[in-house]
Amino acid sequence: MDIILAATDLGHAPHVVLVCYLLILLGLGIVGYLRGKATEEDYYLAGRGQGLLVTSLTIMATFFSGVALLGFPGMVYQHGVSAMFLALNLPVAGAAVYLLGNGIRKLGKARGYVSPGDMIAGYYGGSMIRIVAAVLGILYVLPYIIIQIKAGGLLAQTLFGEDMYNTGAVALSAVTLVYVLVGGMRSVAWTDVLQGLLLLSGAVLAGIAVIASMGGPGEFFAKVAQLDPKQLTMHDPAESKWNPWWILTFCLFGSLASIVQPAQWMRFYAARSSKILRRSAVIFAVVLPACFLFGIMLVGLGGRALHPPMDPSLPLNAANLPEGLKKADQIAVFMLREELPVMLGGLGIVLVSIIMVAIMAASMSTADSNLHALGGVITRDIYDQKNPNASQKERAWVGRIVIIVTTLLALLIVYLGENSEFGEGLLKTIGQFFFAAMAFSCQLVPVAVDMLYIRRGTRAGAIAGMITGGAVVLVTLFLTGTNTIDTIKRVIDMGGLALAFNVLVFILVSLFTRKPDPEHIAAFKRDLS
Amino acid sequence: MPGERSRKPTAIILSAIFLFALVMGAGPGSLLIAPPGSEPPLWFGMPALYLWAVLWFFVEAAVVIIAACTLWQKEED
Numbered sequence: 001m002d003i004i005l006a007a008t009d010l011g012h013a014p015h016v017v018l019v020c021y022l023l024i025l026l027g028l029g030i031v032g033y034l035r036g037k038a039t040e041e042d043y044y045l046a047g048r049g050q051g052l053l054v055t056s057l058t059i060m061a062t063f064f065s066g067v068a069l070l071g072f073p074g075m076v077y078q079h080g081v082s083a084m085f086l087a088l089n090l091p092v093a094g095a096a097v098y099l100l101g102n103g104i105r106k107l108g109k110a111r112g113y114v115s116p117g118d119m120i121a122g123y124y125g126g127s128m129i130r131i132v133a134a135v136l137g138i139l140y141v142l143p144y145i146i147i148q149i150k151a152g153g154l155l156a157q158t159l160f161g162e163d164m165y166n167t168g169a170v171a172l173s174a175v176t177l178v179y180v181l182v183g184g185m186r187s188v189a190w191t192d193v194l195q196g197l198l199l200l201s202g203a204v205l206a207g208i209a210v211i212a213s214m215g216g217p218g219e220f221f222a223k224v225a226q227l228d229p230k231q232l233t234m235h236d237p238a239e240s241k242w243n244p245w246w247i248l249t250f251c252l253f254g255s256l257a258s259i260v261q262p263a264q265w266m267r268f269y270a271a272r273s274s275k276i277l278r279r280s281a282v283i284f285a286v287v288l289p290a291c292f293l294f295g296i297m298l299v300g301l302g303g304r305a306l307h308p309p310m311d312p313s314l315p316l317n318a319a320n321l322p323e324g325l326k327k328a329d330q331i332a333v334f335m336l337r338e339e340l341p342v343m344l345g346g347l348g349i350v351l352v353s354i355i356m357v358a359i360m361a362a363s364m365s366t367a368d369s370n371l372h373a374l375g376g377v378i379t380r381d382i383y384d385q386k387n388p389n390a391s392q393k394e395r396a397w398v399g400r401i402v403i404i405v406t407t408l409l410a411l412l413i414v415y416l417g418e419n420s421e422f423g424e425g426l427l428k429t430i431g432q433f434f435f436a437a438m439a440f441s442c443q444l445v446p447v448a449v450d451m452l453y454i455r456r457g458t459r460a461g462a463i464a465g466m467i468t469g470g471a472v473v474l475v476t477l478f479l480t481g482t483n484t485i486d487t488i489k490r491v492i493d494m495g496g497l498a499l500a501f502n503v504l505v506f507i508l509v510s511l512f513t514r515k516p517d518p519e520h521i522a523a524f525k526r527d528l529s
Numbered sequence: 530m531p532g533e534r535s536r537k538p539t540a541i542i543l544s545a546i547f548l549f550a551l552v553m554g555a556g557p558g559s560l561l562i563a564p565p566g567s568e569p570p571l572w573f574g575m576p577a578l579y580l581w582a583v584l585w586f587f588v589e590a591a592v593v594i595i596a597a598c599t600l601w602q603k604e605e606d
Contacts, residue, residue, distance in 0.1 A: 081563075081578045088555040088582065091589035095547070098601055221575045232569035232576045234559050243565075248556035274605045278597050285593040289586050301579075 014160070017353040021198075021361070022175050025191050029179025032187030043184035043396040044114050044376045045270040050189060055271045056280035057196030058189040059097060060288055061365035062263050065144065066151040069202055069296055069359045074329025076300025078316055080231030082242040083300075086250065087292040093255035094285025100259060101268035102277045103452035103528055108269035110527035116265040116444065117381035123451045123524060124459035124516060127385055132466050133444060134381035137262040139470070140441040141370040141377070143434035146410045148367035149173050150427070153414060155360050169414050172360065176368045177407045180375075181400050185270055188368045195365035200291050202358025205351060206332055207295030210302045213339035220298070223305040228312050231304060241490045253496035257442035263373035296332065303331040333359075374406055375399030436477045442495035443469035446506050452528065455521050457506055460513040465506030472498035536600055543600070547592045554585025 036042050050058070075083040104119065113119045116137060121130035149169050156168020179187040214220045225232075237243040258264065271277050307322040318326040325334050336355055340348035379399040384390065390398070413430065416423020443466045450457040457465075476494050479485045488497065515521075552558055563569045563578040570577040 081576055081582070082559075084579060084582050085555045085559065088551065088586055088589060091547075091586065091593055092551070095593050095596070098597070102601075218574065224576060225571055225574065229567070229569050232578055233563040233567055234565055234578070236565035239565075244555065244557045244559050248551065251551060251555040274601075278601045278605070281601075282594055282597045286590045289590070293583055293586055 013349045014353040014356060017350070017357050018360070021194075021357050022171070024194060025175055025179055025364075028190045028194065029183045029187040032179065032183025032190055036183060036186050038393050038396065040114065040379075040392040040395045040399075041112070042186070043399065044266060044372070045108075046184070046186040046189060048109055048270055049272050050267075050270045050276070051272060052276050052279050054189045054193055055267065055276050056283045058192035058365075058369070059264060059267055059280055060284055061192040061196035061199060061362070062267065062369040063093065063258055063284075063288075064199060064362055065148055065366035066155075066359050066363035068199065068292075068362050069206070069355075070151075070329045070332060072292060073206075073296055073300035073303065073332040074327070076297050077303045077331040078300075078328040079235065079240065079242040080227065080233075080304070081301070082234050082247070084293060084297050085244075085247045087289045087297065088247075089251035089255040090289040090292070091285040092251055093259050094281050094283075094288070096256055096259040097268075097284050098278050098281035100256075100448055100452065101264075101271070101281070102274050104265060104268040104448070105271050105274070105277060106528055107451075107524070113269060114266070115377050115380040116260070116262050117377065119265075119451065120444075120447055120462070121381075123520075124447075124457075124462050126459055129459055129463050129466075130381050130385070132463055132470075133447070134377050136440050136443050136466060136470060137377050138374065139433065140257075140261045140437045141263070141374045142406075142410075143430050143437050144370045145367050145374070145406060146413055146427075146430050147434045148363040148370075149407075149410050150414045150417065151363040152360060152367075153418070155356065155363070165418055166415060169411060172364060172367070173407050173411050176364055176371065177404065180368050180372050180403055184396070185266070185372060188372045189267075189270070191368065192365045195361035198354070198358040198361040199365070200287065202355045202361075203291040203296040204294070206336060206355055207298045209340050209343070209348075209351065210299045210335055213335075213343050214302055214306065220302060220305075224301050227301075227305055228308075230312070231301075237487075237491050243490070245491045246493060249491075249493040249496035253442050253445075253493055253499055254438050256445045257438040257440075257495050260444045260448050261373075261438075261441040262377050263369040266373055266376060267369075299332045299335055303335050307331070307334070371403050371406060375403045378402045432477060436473055436494060439473040439477075439493075439495035439498055440470060442499050443473070443502050445499060446503050450506075451524070455525070456510065456515070458510040458513040458515050461506045461508075461510030464509040465502040468505040469498040469502030472501045536603060540596075540600055543592050543596050547589060550585045550588040550592065554582060554589070558585075 037047070041047065072086070107113060107119055111122060113122065117130040117133045120133045121127065149172060152172025153165040153169035156164040156171065179191055211217055211220045214223060234244055235242040237245055268277065307325060309316050309320045311320055314320045316328045325331065336352050340352045342348070344351065376399060379395050379402065383398045384395060413423065413426060417427030446465055447457070447462045450462070473494060476485065476489060476497060559578065559581060562581045572580050
């Protein structure tokens with residue numbers, strides 16, 4: 001997610017907007033601290049009492065990282081309308097917010113669960129399954145934290161100058177760390193409200209601004225209609241993954257993966273009632289895709305029409321892109337910085353600054369949620385198992401220490417990534433894991449569905465399925481270059497492929513191993529009703 | 530339970546419509562509109578493939594809204 005340094009001088013507007021934004025975040029963190037209690041449940045789940053506004057926006061803000069406002073227009077710029085079909089995964093995720101989330105909420109409330117591992121181990125029994133679920137969760141959470149901190153550095157470069165990378169990464173981490181540490185879930189969720197509103201308004205505003213700058217919807221679509229036909233048709237599976245088969249499997253499995261990842265799972269525990277999750281599901285399924293389909297994704301399409309690459313048949317690197325645009329995922333920033341100040345003068349500069357801060361907000365909301373969830377997972381699924389008599393206060397502090405250590409480690413990796421060869425390689429590997437993160441968390445879907453709806457799986461089956469799924473992700477991640485593997489990866493989403501193996505092994509092993517006690521299953525069913 | 534039985538046909542119909550929308554929109558149904566290598570059609574001056582995505586988004590969103598107002602609400606009651 002490298003970001004350009006555009007020529008347009010934005011003056012002090014970005015400084016003012018950013019300082020106001022960071023001060024509000026710190027204020028919300030402090031209020032969250034003052035309203036909180038010194039218990040583990042309050043620190044991780046805000047007392048299980050979150051209302052509609054907080055629940056719906058924290059779920060949306062956690063779902064999308066900085067990739068939402070940079071990556072999506074970049075994908076549309078690069079691959080055309082076919083990439084816009086990714087937005088159809090959002091109603092699937094919205095439905096899952098209720099269909100999976102509500103059962104998770106009910107069981108969490110009835111049985112005092114805090115982490116996903118609590119529920120999985122509570123149903124299947126044993127500590128091994130808890131560790132496997134925790135590892136899959138951590139493989140999702142860690143790369144997300146590191147990449148979001150890196151995005152903070154890159155945004156600071158865009159707004160304030162080339163030498164501001166380290167300062168930006170440190171500032172994003174420090175502010176996030178403060179409000180996560182002091183207020184826990186309450187502060188994280190309240191700041192997510194602001195960040196979620198910024199993300200949604202930034203997505204819509206960017207689309208409106210670009211369409212207006214191109215002369216209105218009629219002119220916009222007239223220019224888009226003249227694009228290379230490849231931009232306006234689906235792609236061939238033999239050439240690219242932007243074909244209906246890959247997109248369909250991504251929409252089915254990518255969405256579910258992002259809904260069962262640890263931070264979202266804990267948000268379901270924290271919701272006050274079924275009604276709140278039902279309404280949050282509708283808001284998610286309707287508002288979020290609308291902001292993408294009618295907003296930020298159109299920026300990529302307009303960008304392609306106004307600033308096409310020199311040779312569309314060649315890779316879109318800096319040499320093949322218009323001057324000032326180094327990578328396709330810079331197109332939104334490039335367009336907005338070029339068009340808005342010219343079109344709207346001072347107001348345009350303020351709007352650009354707000355959209356830039358919205359991109360930072362998207363990164364921060366993902367970083368804070370994942371940091372907070374990581375604290376919960378490591379405390380509940382690892383520390384508590386070794387120290388079952390630890391007090392509530394002690395557990396909350398262990399989580400805080402995990403959050404501090406992880407943030408410092410992530411900062412170190414981001415710093416080394418920019419300043420040393422070893423760090424660059426390490427960051428590149430983490431970047432690969434970032435793209436596989438959803439595929440790892442997707443492996444929690446079969447156990448979630450089994451616990452909530454089917455209840456025929458066994459502990460051995462669940463463990464074998466999750467390990468198989470995780471192994472398939474690793475194999476497909478690093479095995480490239482052979483025709484067969486590359487073809488499979490172009491036709492099926494990596495998470496979906498691993499999930500198929502997971503489900504198969506889960507069913508087969510469950511057929512031949514001991515099921516949980518029927519009374520135990522009946523008690524679970526009662527808590528779900 | 531009688532309530533559960535009466536909800537089942539609605540649940541099946543809504544699930545079927547939702548899956549159909551996914552297959553027609555994000556899935557191979559999009560090949561009916563603009564397959565690879567074809568001359569992309571325009572509807573109302575806009576790329577047909579874009580309007581196709583918007584159409585199936587509306588169907589998916591409508592299914593979620595109907596499910597929330599009927600099935601899920603009854604479940605809570």
